[in-house]
Amino acid sequence: xxxxxATPQGETKKKKEKENPFANNYGNGAVSSTSSKLTVLxxxxxQEIELRYELGRELGxxxxxxxxxxxxxxxxxxxxxxxxxxxxLRTAIDIEDVRREVEIMRHLPKHPNIVTLKDTYEDDNAxxxxxxxxxxxxxxDRIVARGHYTERAAAAVTKTIVEVxxxxxxxxxxxxxxxxxxxxxxxxxxxxxxKAIDFGLSVFFKPGERFNEIVGSPYYMAPEVLxxxxxxxxxxxSAGVILYILLCGVPPFWAETxxxxxxxxxxxxxxxxxxxxxxxxxxxxDLVKKMLNPDxxxxxxxxxxxxxxxxxxxKKAPNVSLGETVKARLxxxxxxxxxKKRALRVIAEHLSVEEAAGIRxxxxxMDTANRGKINRDELRVGLHKLGHQVPDEDIQILMDAGxxxxxxxxxxxxxxxxxxxxxxxxxxxxxxKAFQYFDGNQSGYIEIEELRQALSDEVEINSExxxxxxxxxxxxxxxxxISFEEFAAMMKAGTDWRKASRQYSRERFNNLSLKLFKxxxxxxxNDENQ
Numbered sequence: 238x239x240x241x242x243a244t245p246q247g248e249t250k251k252k253k254e255k256e257n258p259f260a261n262n263y264g265n266g267a268v269s270s271t272s273s274k275l276t277v278l279x280x281x282x283x284q285e286i287e288l289r290y291e292l293g294r295e296l297g298x299x300x301x302x303x304x305x306x307x308x309x310x311x312x313x314x315x316x317x318x319x320x321x322x323x324x325x326l327r328t329a330i331d332i333e334d335v336r337r338e339v340e341i342m343r344h345l346p347k348h349p350n351i352v353t354l355k356d357t358y359e360d361d362n363a364x365x366x367x368x369x370x371x372x373x374x375x376x377x378d379r380i381v382a383r384g385h386y387t388e389r390a391a392a393a394v395t396k397t398i399v400e401v402x403x404x405x406x407x408x409x410x411x412x413x414x415x416x417x418x419x420x421x422x423x424x425x426x427x428x429x430x431x432k433a434i435d436f437g438l439s440v441f442f443k444p445g446e447r448f449n450e451i452v453g454s455p456y457y458m459a460p461e462v463l464x465x466x467x468x469x470x471x472x473x474x475s476a477g478v479i480l481y482i483l484l485c486g487v488p489p490f491w492a493e494t495x496x497x498x499x500x501x502x503x504x505x506x507x508x509x510x511x512x513x514x515x516x517x518x519x520x521x522x523d524l525v526k527k528m529l530n531p532d533x534x535x536x537x538x539x540x541x542x543x544x545x546x547x548x549x550x551x552k553k554a555p556n557v558s559l560g561e562t563v564k565a566r567l568x569x570x571x572x573x574x575x576x577k578k579r580a581l582r583v584i585a586e587h588l589s590v591e592e593a594a595g596i597r598x599x600x601x602x603m604d605t606a607n608r609g610k611i612n613r614d615e616l617r618v619g620l621h622k623l624g625h626q627v628p629d630e631d632i633q634i635l636m637d638a639g640x641x642x643x644x645x646x647x648x649x650x651x652x653x654x655x656x657x658x659x660x661x662x663x664x665x666x667x668x669x670k671a672f673q674y675f676d677g678n679q680s681g682y683i684e685i686e687e688l689r690q691a692l693s694d695e696v697e698i699n700s701e702x703x704x705x706x707x708x709x710x711x712x713x714x715x716x717x718x719i720s721f722e723e724f725a726a727m728m729k730a731g732t733d734w735r736k737a738s739r740q741y742s743r744e745r746f747n748n749l750s751l752k753l754f755k756x757x758x759x760x761x762x763n764d765e766n767q
Contacts, residue, residue, distance in 0.1 A: 275323055277335050278359045286358040286365045292318055307367055316355060319366045324633055334437065335364055341410055341436050342366075348404050350397050352421075352434045373422025373429045380483075388521055391483040392551035394431065395524075396543065398479060401433045402472045403539035411468070414438040414453045415475035417482070442469060456488040460503050460531050470533035473542065477528025481507070484517055489529065505531035518554065520547035580671040580728060599623055600652050610646035668725045675724075682718035 286292070293306035296317060302325075307318035326332050342354040358365040373379065376394065380386050398420065405412050414435065422429040438452050449465035451458075459474035461467040481489040489508065490501035507529055508514075509522055524547045530536040542548060603611045603619025611619065617632045640647060675683045675691050683691075689704050711719050711727045719727075 275326070275332075276359070277323070277326065277332055277364050278339060278357055279336070281359040281364075282356040282367075283358050284360050286318070286356075286360070286367070289356070290316070290318065290367060292320075302363075306370070315370050317368050317370045319368065321364045321366070322633070323362055323364070324629060337440065338437050339366065341439050341441070342368075344441075345404065345408055345410060345436075348401070349430050350401050350432050351404065352432045368434075369423075369432070371421035371423050371432050371434055373424045373426070376417045376420045376422075376431065379422055387554070388484070388518060389551065389554040391480065391521070392547060392554045394483060395476065395480045396548050396551055397431045398433075398476050399473075399539050399542045399548070402476055403543065405439070405472070406469050406539055409441050409443065410436075410439050411442045411448075412436065412439050412472050412475075414457075415472055415479065416454050416457045417479055455498050456490065458502060459533070460505055461533050463499055463502060468533065470536050470538075473528055473536050473539065474533075476542070477525060480528065481525050484521060484525070485511070485513060489525075503531075505529065518547070520545075520550075521554070524548070580668075580675070600649055608646075610648045611652070612646050616647065668728060669721065671728075672721050672724050682720055683724060684718045688719070 283289070289310055291308045291310055293308060295303055296306055297304040302319045302321035304317055304319045307316040308314070309316065321335055326335065339354070339357055342352075345351060347353060352371060353369040354366060355369065356367040358367070380390070398415065402412065402415070412433075414437070419433060419435045420431050421434050422431055440448070442448070445468075447466055447468055449467075451462055451465065453462060453471075453475070457475040457478045459467060459471040462471055478489060490498060490505075492498045492501050507526060509517075509525075514522070524537075524542065524545050527537045527545070528542060537545070547554060599619065600611070602622055603615045605615060613632060613636050616636065617629070620632070636647065640651060672683070673679070675687055677687050677690070678684075685704065685708055688708055689701075692704060692707070708717075708719070711723050713723055713726070714720070
């Protein structure tokens with residue numbers, strides 16, 4: 238589901254803006270979401286989803302819900318069910334987000350490139366959205382898996398994405414969060430349809446209506462979003478960013494920090510000089526320029542994009558490979574962050590020895606069965622024994638954040654990890670420990686072989702291009718190895734290209750874990766904007 242609600246321009250702001258240029262303003266209005274009387278949907282299909290569907294293995298996990306494989310008991314059809322826990326719907330805005338997502342999916346007509354909402358169920362604990370199953374993988378992963386990648390393939394993908402935008406705009410819906418990971422293939426066949434799967438940040442709009450909430454993902458935001466005065470033209474911009482990435486493998490507006498990314502977006506200078514742009518057709522570059530026009534009034538509409546010669550002649554677009562460099566860059570979307578996460582785990586492991594001796598004692602107090610792991614109830618009871626009265630919803634935040642392997646338990650390592658406030662990334666001492674872990678021969682540098690070893694179980698295929706591309710990005714002085722300064726810059730930089738659209742749960746978790754485990758006290762503040 239989406240995590241932010243649109244506010245028509247002119248509404249009085251009740252909270253000061255964050256320094257982060259991409260930050261959202263979260264509304265107040267906490268609700269008691271643990272009550273079984275909470276009603277979210279106005280007209281669900283039913284209450285007991287188990288009467289018709291059998292829920293199977295977990296397919297994915299998001300900020301508010303878990304998606305399961307779902308089988309129709311009568312027909313045997315396999316579907317996907319996104320179950321949204323009511324305990325996570327803590328504010329009126331959260332509830333409205335779910336309602337609006339369902340309303341929009343019901344409102345949009347059936348389309349071959351938009352995932353279909355089949356049924357909705359609501360019981361005392363959760364809202365269940367039964368949808369068409371898309372098991373063909375993400376857009377970029379499919380591209381990387383192919384033998385070669387061409388303009389023709391990029392044109393076909395762009396046509397599909399803009400057709401989705403056109404359908405949305407025609408029916409008064411602004412998507413607001415177009416990005417590659419929101420498109421999945423229906424199945425693993427080569428001819429599988431590409432489908433838009435997430436309308437969580439979408440909103441209804443009327444002609445001429447303007448919005449001012451900053452929503453979406455940083456690299457795909459239009460300049461007018463940052464200026465807090467926008468309409469549906471933002472979707473064309475985001476589609477243009479995707480097209481740029483499809484053709485060269487990197488975002489058009491990039492910087493080491495989110496402030497830098499915001500500035501680059503506002504400047505809107507598009508680079509067509511770096512490889513492979515010299516061999517990309519003029520028609521393709523012309524379309525990119527017109528989709529990324531910083532003036533929304535002069536930016537192409539969805540229909541104008543579809544009428545563009547490059548799209549009109551998509552089947553005749555150059556079928557020459559754009560090169561392995563582009564594929565390697567695309568692969569980085571799913572690998573670079575795994576390197577960061579590995580480093581975070583290393584930091585947590587070292588902190589468990591050096592800074593959090595008391596955590597082990599706390600863990601042992603909670604692990605009453607001596608299994609070496611604790612479940613949600615043991616965490617709650619254990620925290621109570623330690624003098625911490627933690628609301629159920631915050632216990633769940635800790636569990637969701639820490640349970641990396643999603644087995645329903647926290648082992649000691651996971652328990653330690655949730656005690657590490659993410660802002661400790663600014664502590665160079667902790668970064669040194671992670672750096673030393675990767676620097677196996679203690680040379681003072683992470684060399685290419687050490688990087689390859691660190692990523693050996695993260696890259697599905699043995700992709701030397703991916704390792705080389707990551708080395709190229711992190712090794713800023715181009716000496717063929719990564720210094721500590723370069724490593725620290727990567728860890729602190731805003732380079733997470735798959736960044737979630739909102740930071741609400743993560744920030745709340747950070748504040749909670751910091752106060753609970755670092756300071757030894759718990760004084761939760763209901764102001765999520767702190």
